[in-house]
Amino acid sequence: MSERFHEVAVTVNGEDVRERVDARKTLVDFLREELALTGSHVGCEQGVCGACSVRVDGVVVRGCLMLAVQCDGARVDTIEGVADSGEIADLQQAFIARNALQCGYCTPGMLLTAQELLARGGVPSRKQIRAHLSGNYCRCTGYQAIVDAVEAVAKTRAEAKR
Amino acid sequence: MRITDDSPPIVSALDRPNSYIGRSVPRPNLARLTQGRAQFVSDLTLPRMAHVAFVRSPHAHARIVAIATAAAAKAPGVVAVVTGAKLAKVITPWVGVLTHLKGIKSAPQYAIAIERACWQGEAVCAVVARSRAEAEDACELVEVSYEALPAVADPETALESGTPVIHPELGDNLTFERVHVGGDPDKGFRDADAVIETTFHFGRHTGVTNEPRAILADWNEGEGRLTVYQGTQAPHMMQNLFAKHLALEEHQVRVLTKDVGGSFGIKVHTYADEMATVALSKLLKRPIKFVADRIESFVTDIHARDHRVKAKIGVKNDGTITAWEIDDLTGIGPYSVYPRTSGIEANQIVNLTGGPYTCPNYRARARVVFQNKNVMCQYRAVGHPIATAVTEGLVELAAAKIGMDPLEMRRRNLIPDDAYPSSGPSGIKFEALSHHESLAHLDAMMDYAGLRAEQKRLRAQGIYRGIGFASFIEVTNPSAAFYGIGGAKISAQDGVTMRLDAQGALICHTGVTEQGQGAEAVIAQVAASSFGVPIERVRVITGDTDSTPYGGGTWASRAAGIGGEAAWQAGKALRANVLACAASILQAKPEHLDIRDGAVVDRDGGNERLPLHELARIAYFRPDTLPPGFQAELVATRHYVPRAWPFAFTNGVQASYVEVDRDSGFVKLLRHWCVEDCGTVINPQLVDEQIRGGVVQGIGAALFEHCIYDARGQLLNGNMADYLVPMAAEMPDIEVGHVVTPTADSELGAKGAGEAGTAGAPGAVMNAINDALRPLGAKPLTAMPFTPGRILQALGRISESTPT
Known part of the structure; x- marks a missing residue:
């Protein structure tokens, strides 16, 4: 029988973390239970709702579909990291100004997913924003306020570049 | 950038210097x-905390013959394995009835089933372990012997003599029945030039809160106090219920509610597994946490809206509505949910049907029956989406029948804005509503005439677009008439x-x-x-x-x-x-x-x-x-309760503009409008976002959301991939407008706005689809959700017997 527990070395929000983890533990459970980074949420545990979205080596992934052991050697960024670094300060502010969240449970995943789109540069159309966010379920807002906030930030960032 | 601007404050007694009333102030949290x-409950941990997972019945109805727990008890990390009989020593069962719903009955429900499991998903044994994963592992080792019993799945046959009675001591499967007759419906139908009769079906669906139900109970034996961290909408109600069923005084119970990841009415009820969690904490003298996983959520979070309504409207050629009639049948699972009961939804349908209109001639019957499916209870806009879709569906079918424009039909029948105080056909009382002003506002906002011209132009090109409306009323600011008197x-x-x-x-x-x-x-x-x-x-x-x-x-x-x-x-x-x-x-x-x-x-x-x-x-x-x-x-402390009116009714009207692809049956939502009147608007942005979020939940009901059960009472699509909810890409932008008619019952004059969107959207979308398909000779669609398959059936493109 192969080893059940494995040592992994992960850089989480810039901090080096070394832990022995159960091979079956998902990345989001590892973040929440071992590292107490509870900003990433668990919604469906089957990769549908997007509440557990985190960034692994710069790419947004479902934290419930990736195992913690798969992240050995990787850099993981969570909502706590991008919030503290100021990377998405303008996006957070736009969400607050536009009331683009109600209960806030989907919000960390929504922000990371929106930031992924915004990081490509340019001003995406509302249709493109909606398509990009379609893997992140929000049951409260009806999405329009989220689309408004993302669109507003895209325009502001594009303006600032000119 | 479309960040909502501040609206000018309303000039009134509220207009104090530096008033924030009427301004879109950002939320502090x-x-x-x-x-x-x-800090969602699912995020919290406490010292000595253990986790509970439940063994749940795979049968819709089964006798529990034996439960073998020895293997589970020895599994790694396990703290305790607790059956229903053992837990019943610390928590008493409950019965979900209210005295003002005359004749409503239900059977005692236990925190964990003891003799029988009455729906697929009912908990039959609890396993407490140091981690949730270990608790789930040990659940696999609990061996339950079941004797399968016949399942009552179809409400239509629940009352027939050959159908097993789920709770024999109750005599039959009838939970509650209400009959109401207002005015003279027989004369009304006799006076009509046309009578339109149809049957509406509403798909059983659920709230799908993004954070599943979560509870962390901490019985402190040294203090004699129970602290419960719970994602709930009603902390004091839960304090009362925990105390009552654990033999405590209310002052011994503290309920703390921090962040709640979505509720929509799902988190305002008593759930057996949550009661079990609290009881386990008392039994084991340590903090116990339960967070439902998504699969558990689908089979235990309350469902709603499983209704079949036979409905009839009488109309004169001049558009005057002469009579209404409804016969509602709903199956609510094996227990009436505690403490609000599962009779309220059907009761609301009787109360609200025909509510915006002057015609007083109304006959209604609603029957609520038991069945072996997950329980149903109050979810956002309780009863409203059904009453509104039935009423507005009938109004537009009648308008089509006599060849009248649907807005003109409403203008001729909605209660005039200067006729208040007034009442609806069921006798519900209205302080002051603004149906006509709202309609006029909507007409202008959507450029109705322009839209009709566009629709006509596109039809010539083979593009089928439809416009549908729904006038609605909404129950808000409930007085003690809702629950207290019961x-x-x-x-x-x-x-x-x-x-x-x-x-x-x-x-x-x-x-x-x-x-x-x-x-x-x-x-x-x-x-x-x-x-x-x-x-x-x-x-x-x-x-x-x-x-x-x-x-x-x-x-x-x-x-x-x-x-x-x-x-x-x-x-x-x-x-x-x-x-x-x-x-x-x-x-x-x-x-x-x-x-x-x-x-x-x-x-x-x-x-x-x-x-x-x-x-x-x-x-x-x-x-x-x-x-x-x-x-x-x-x-200083002050309290308030509405006294002059049982409810502060609000009103409004929605419109939906859709395009139906007659080859694929897909419905594309193009635009949606809502004009509503919630009295004084304290924060315009928050009101608008309540409306938008509510509309989208209503659109979910109309097009996607459906808990599909088979004839054996098995839920077939109980996960987020198979149960469809609205996603960003398919939702339209929603325009919101306001009319302001404050309630005089309070100085603030504010009424509620949380359910208006959900109340009206399904009816508006239904009417828009039928408007789009009418020139194609399609049979009017009246069974939600309107899936592509059902639309192709209505168009005669696929057989009626094709599973959809």
Whole structure:
């Protein structure tokens, strides 16, 4: 029988973390239970709702579909990291100004997913924003306020570049 | 950038200097939610905490013959394996009935099933372990022997003599029946030029809160106190129920509600697994946490809207509606849900059908039956989407039949705006509504004439677009008439305690709760306006039965209208107290002073006399300098409950513009409008976002959401991939407009807005689809959700017997 527990070395929000983890533990459970980074949420545990979205080596992934052991050697960024670094300060502010969240449970995943789109540069159309966010379920807002906030930030960032 | 601008404040008695009433103030609790610093119950851990997982029945109906727990008890990490019989020693069962729903009956429900499992998903055994994963592992080792029993799945046959009775001691499977006759329906139908009859079906669906239900119960044996962290909409109601069923006094129970990841009515009920979690904490004397996983959520979160309504309308050729008739049948699972009962939804359908219209001739019957499926109970806009879709579906079918424009049909039948006070065909009372003004506003907002022209033009090109409407009414600000008179300990009144702190800031404790609607913001706005401080100096505290005034929580669109009025009155009371103190310091008359922008000022002229922080310093630290005999009282509490009307009805009208692909059966939502009247608008942005979010949940009901059961009572699509909810890409932008008719029952005049969107959207979308397909000779679609398969059936493109 192969080893059940494995040592992994992960850089989480810039901090080096070394832990022995159960091979079956998902990345989001590892973040929440071992590292107490509870900003990433668990919604469906089957990769549908997007509440557990985190960034692994710069790419947004479902934290419930990736195992913690798969992240050995990787850099993981969570909502706590991008919030503290100021990377998405303008996006957070736009969400607050536009009331683009109600209960806030989907919000960390929504922000990371929106930031992924915004990081490509340019001003995406509302249709493109909606398509990009379609893997992140929000049951409260009806999405329009989220689309408004993302669109507003895209325009502001594009303006600032000119 | 379409960030909502502030609306000008409404000029009224509320228009105090620096008023925040009517302004889109950002919510104070949003920053932490955007930073991953929220505290949802699923995030919490306590010392010695253990996790519970439940073994759940795979059968819809089965006798529990034996439960073998030895293997599970020895599994790694396991703390205890507890059966229903063992748990019943610490928690009593409950029965979900209310005395004002005459004749409603149900059977005792246990925290964990003991003799029988009555639906697929009912918990039959609990496993407590150091981690949730270990608890789930050990659940696999619990061996339950079942003797399968016949399942009652179809409400249509639930009352037939050959159908097994789920609870034999009740005599039959009828939970509740209501019959109502208003006016003279027989004469109404005789006077009609046309009578249209059809049957509407509504798909059983559920709330799908993004955070599943979560509870962490901590019985402290040394203190004799139970602390429960729970994602709930009604902390005081739960305090009462935990105490009642665990043989405790209410003061021994503290319910704490921090962040709640979506509720929509799902989290306002008593759930057996949550009661079991609390009982396990008492039994095992340590904190126990339960977080439903998504699969558990689908088979245990309350479902709603499983209704079949046979409906009839009579109409004259001039458009006058002459009579209504409905026969509603709904299956609610094996138990009426405690304590609000599962009779309310059908009762609301009887109350609300025909509600916007003048025609008083109305016959209604509603029957609620038991079945072996997950329980049904109140979900956002309880009964409204069904009553509205039935009423508005009938109105548009009648308009089509007599060849009248659907808006003109409504203009001829909606209760005139100057006819209030008035009542609906079921006898419900309306203080003041604005159906006609709302309709006129909608007509202009959507450019109805232009849209009709576009529709006609496109039809010639083979593009089928439809426009559908739904006028609606919404129950908000419920008085004790909703639950209290029926014997449930669910508070209709709510309170706010306001305290001036030692630096002159305002601390508000309130019994209403925050689940994302913005209750904290609204209470802060009202408190700041009423008392007279900048909103940045207001802190609102909710969700703690130890420290907040006794109240009902947030449901039935009551937080702004009831909690807001309590805040308004508390602010006035505290202002009077503070001015009495200021007057004694300044040797002035209180009536010559006011509080504005955080300082005591001269009422006339507004000259600053004393900043609040200085007043607080004197009152708290140098009371020796105050005149003899004067005691400063810098705390005030006020409560409010609607008394003049059982409910503050609101009204509005929605319109949907859709395109139907007649080859694929897909419906594309192009645009959606809603004009609604919730009285005084405290925060326009929050109202608009309640409407939009509600509309999208209503669209979900119309097009996607459906808990599909087979004939054996098995849920076939109980996961987020197979149960469809609206996603960003397929939702339209939603335009919202307002008419303002304040309620005179409160000084604030605010009514609720949380359910208007969900109430009207399904009917509007249904009517739009039927409008699009009418020229194709399609049979009117009346069974939600309107899936592509059902649309192709209506078009005759695929057989009626094709599974959809």
